[in-house]
Amino acid sequence: MGTINIQGTRVIDLSQPVEPGIPVPIGFPGPQFQTYLAQSKGDIANVEIMQMSIHTATHCDAPFHFFSALQRVDELLPDCLIGPAIVVDLRGKQGSVGIEESDIARWEVDTGETIQKDDIVLLHTGHSQHWTTGEAASGYWKNGWPYLARSAVNYLASKPIRALGVESFDPDWVNPTDLASAEFPAHRTFLPKGILIIENLTNLDQIPSRRCQVIALPLKLKGCSGSPIRVIAVV
Numbered sequence: 001m002g003t004i005n006i007q008g009t010r011v012i013d014l015s016q017p018v019e020p021g022i023p024v025p026i027g028f029p030g031p032q033f034q035t036y037l038a039q040s041k042g043d044i045a046n047v048e049i050m051q052m053s054i055h056t057a058t059h060c061d062a063p064f065h066f067f068s069a070l071q072r073v074d075e076l077l078p079d080c081l082i083g084p085a086i087v088v089d090l091r092g093k094q095g096s097v098g099i100e101e102s103d104i105a106r107w108e109v110d111t112g113e114t115i116q117k118d119d120i121v122l123l124h125t126g127h128s129q130h131w132t133t134g135e136a137a138s139g140y141w142k143n144g145w146p147y148l149a150r151s152a153v154n155y156l157a158s159k160p161i162r163a164l165g166v167e168s169f170d171p172d173w174v175n176p177t178d179l180a181s182a183e184f185p186a187h188r189t190f191l192p193k194g195i196l197i198i199e200n201l202t203n204l205d206q207i208p209s210r211r212c213q214v215i216a217l218p219l220k221l222k223g224c225s226g227s228p229i230r231v232i233a234v235v
């Protein structure tokens with residue numbers, strides 16, 4: 001993982017790599033790079049063509065993802081994912097298990113921390129340890145992931161927070177082979193309130209404190225439902 005020093009602060013990369021073979025939801029095409037120009041073939045430069053779902057690897061969801069009348073990713077403010085962040089340690093939650101309001105409230109009592117209005121809330125479950133490429137990649141969702149129960153969704157929405165970041169594909173429980181059966185309480189509650197969702201984070205264990213600054217910049221993909229992002233924590 002890359003850590004660099006900038007004027008006394010440390011930058012921690014919270015982003016997963018984009019490459020063929022990474023975990024993608026069932027039925028979704030994985031990312032592909034195609035060589036367009038290659039110096040090894042005598043071309044003047046090296047250029048690739050990229051094809052993938054916008055909801056691949058570390059990315060953010062815009063309100064338009066679930067609400068066709070709401071903001072598309074290019075309409076978000078450039079600083080929509082820049083601000084104070086809080087890392088909630090929920091590493092006790094493994095596999096397909098719901099995170100309840102009581103789990104978050106207990107963490108706040110135990111640590112003396114309080115999730116504040118406009119916080120970027122990063123849920124540290126440790127699920128990113130299952131990220132891999134190739135045959136085993138489907139285990140990232142097939143074996144389940146910690147998701148937000150409705151009580152936790154309502155609690156975070158009541159603050160309201162600025163954004164929610166998770167290590168899994170999805171803050172909601174879904175049956176990967178039957179997306180239409182899921183209720184998506186996190187997506188359906190957060191997005192209309194302008195609370196953005198960040199999925200497939202990693203390296204949350206590298207953040208040495210419970211609070212940090214997060215910087216992530218969605219691309220101006222005209223009319224689209226989300227964007228790949230590079231997310232960094234500044235500590």
Ligand SMILES: [Zn+2]
Pocket residue numbers: 055059060061199226
């Ligand atoms: Zn998404």
